[in-house]
Amino acid sequence: MKKRPDTNYKNKYFDNFIDVLMEIGDRATMEDLLVGILTIKELQELPLRLEIVKRLLKGESHHKIAEDLSVGVATVTRGSKELQEGRFKVLKERMTNIPPFYNQ
Numbered sequence: 001m002k003k004r005p006d007t008n009y010k011n012k013y014f015d016n017f018i019d020v021l022m023e024i025g026d027r028a029t030m031e032d033l034l035v036g037i038l039t040i041k042e043l044q045e046l047p048l049r050l051e052i053v054k055r056l057l058k059g060e061s062h063h064k065i066a067e068d069l070s071v072g073v074a075t076v077t078r079g080s081k082e083l084q085e086g087r088f089k090v091l092k093e094r095m096t097n098i099p100p101f102y103n104q
Helices: 014-023 026-035 041-057 063-071 073-086 089-094
Strands: none
Touching: 014 026, 026 089, 041 063, 041 073, 063 073
Protein backbone atom coordinates (compact mmCIF):
# COMPACT_ATOMS: atom_id res chain seq x y z
CA MET A 1 0.00 0.00 0.00
CA LYS A 2 1.32 3.40 -0.93
CA LYS A 3 1.60 6.13 1.64
CA ARG A 4 -0.67 9.12 1.33
CA PRO A 5 1.21 12.14 0.04
CA ASP A 6 -0.19 14.09 2.97
CA THR A 7 -0.02 12.63 6.45
CA ASN A 8 -1.65 15.55 8.22
CA TYR A 9 -4.40 13.24 9.47
CA LYS A 10 -1.89 11.35 11.62
CA ASN A 11 -1.23 13.31 14.77
CA LYS A 12 0.03 12.06 18.13
CA TYR A 13 -3.45 10.79 19.04
CA PHE A 14 -4.08 8.76 15.88
CA ASP A 15 -2.54 5.47 17.02
CA ASN A 16 -4.50 5.59 20.27
CA PHE A 17 -7.70 6.21 18.31
CA ILE A 18 -7.06 3.14 16.15
CA ASP A 19 -6.26 1.08 19.27
CA VAL A 20 -9.57 2.08 20.88
CA LEU A 21 -11.51 1.14 17.73
CA MET A 22 -9.78 -2.22 17.57
CA GLU A 23 -10.64 -3.03 21.19
CA ILE A 24 -14.37 -2.53 20.69
CA GLY A 25 -15.96 -5.92 20.53
CA ASP A 26 -19.63 -5.24 20.00
CA ARG A 27 -21.92 -3.22 17.78
CA ALA A 28 -23.64 -1.19 20.52
CA THR A 29 -20.33 0.00 21.97
CA MET A 30 -19.03 0.92 18.51
CA GLU A 31 -22.21 2.85 17.70
CA ASP A 32 -22.06 4.65 21.05
CA LEU A 33 -18.46 5.73 20.41
CA LEU A 34 -19.11 6.86 16.83
CA VAL A 35 -22.26 8.79 17.76
CA GLY A 36 -20.30 10.43 20.55
CA ILE A 37 -17.33 11.58 18.48
CA LEU A 38 -18.74 12.20 15.00
CA THR A 39 -21.11 14.86 13.76
CA ILE A 40 -24.43 13.87 12.21
CA LYS A 41 -23.03 14.73 8.78
CA GLU A 42 -19.99 12.50 9.35
CA LEU A 43 -22.24 9.67 10.57
CA GLN A 44 -24.21 9.97 7.33
CA GLU A 45 -21.19 10.31 5.02
CA LEU A 46 -18.98 7.49 6.31
CA PRO A 47 -21.42 4.68 5.45
CA LEU A 48 -21.86 6.23 1.98
CA ARG A 49 -18.09 6.15 1.44
CA LEU A 50 -18.07 2.46 2.31
CA GLU A 51 -20.99 1.81 -0.04
CA ILE A 52 -19.15 3.63 -2.82
CA VAL A 53 -16.15 1.34 -2.44
CA LYS A 54 -18.32 -1.78 -2.33
CA ARG A 55 -20.08 -0.74 -5.55
CA LEU A 56 -16.81 0.09 -7.25
CA LEU A 57 -15.57 -3.38 -6.36
CA LYS A 58 -18.70 -4.80 -7.98
CA GLY A 59 -17.84 -2.92 -11.17
CA GLU A 60 -20.56 -0.25 -11.14
CA SER A 61 -19.86 2.93 -13.06
CA HIS A 62 -18.90 6.13 -11.29
CA HIS A 63 -21.91 7.99 -12.67
CA LYS A 64 -24.40 5.29 -11.61
CA ILE A 65 -22.96 5.19 -8.09
CA ALA A 66 -23.04 8.98 -7.83
CA GLU A 67 -26.63 9.11 -9.02
CA ASP A 68 -27.87 6.24 -6.83
CA LEU A 69 -26.24 7.60 -3.67
CA SER A 70 -26.76 11.32 -4.41
CA VAL A 71 -23.05 12.09 -4.15
CA GLY A 72 -20.72 13.86 -6.53
CA VAL A 73 -18.75 11.97 -9.15
CA ALA A 74 -15.61 13.42 -7.53
CA THR A 75 -16.49 11.60 -4.30
CA VAL A 76 -16.79 8.33 -6.19
CA THR A 77 -13.55 9.03 -8.05
CA ARG A 78 -11.77 9.54 -4.74
CA GLY A 79 -12.88 6.09 -3.63
CA SER A 80 -11.66 4.67 -6.93
CA LYS A 81 -8.26 6.29 -6.50
CA GLU A 82 -7.94 4.86 -3.00
CA LEU A 83 -8.72 1.40 -4.39
CA GLN A 84 -6.01 1.87 -6.99
CA GLU A 85 -3.61 2.76 -4.16
CA GLY A 86 -4.26 -0.67 -2.64
CA ARG A 87 -6.58 0.28 0.20
CA PHE A 88 -9.76 -1.51 1.37
CA LYS A 89 -8.15 -4.96 1.44
CA VAL A 90 -10.72 -6.24 3.93
CA LEU A 91 -13.54 -5.42 1.51
CA LYS A 92 -11.73 -7.07 -1.37
CA GLU A 93 -11.29 -10.21 0.71
CA ARG A 94 -14.97 -10.30 1.67
CA MET A 95 -16.37 -9.74 -1.79
CA THR A 96 -16.37 -11.93 -4.87
CA ASN A 97 -16.33 -10.99 -8.55
CA ILE A 98 -13.82 -8.18 -8.08
CA PRO A 99 -12.89 -6.57 -11.40
CA PRO A 100 -9.22 -7.25 -12.24
CA PHE A 101 -8.54 -3.49 -12.32
CA TYR A 102 -8.91 -3.31 -8.53
CA ASN A 103 -7.56 -6.75 -7.69
CA GLN A 104 -3.88 -5.87 -7.42
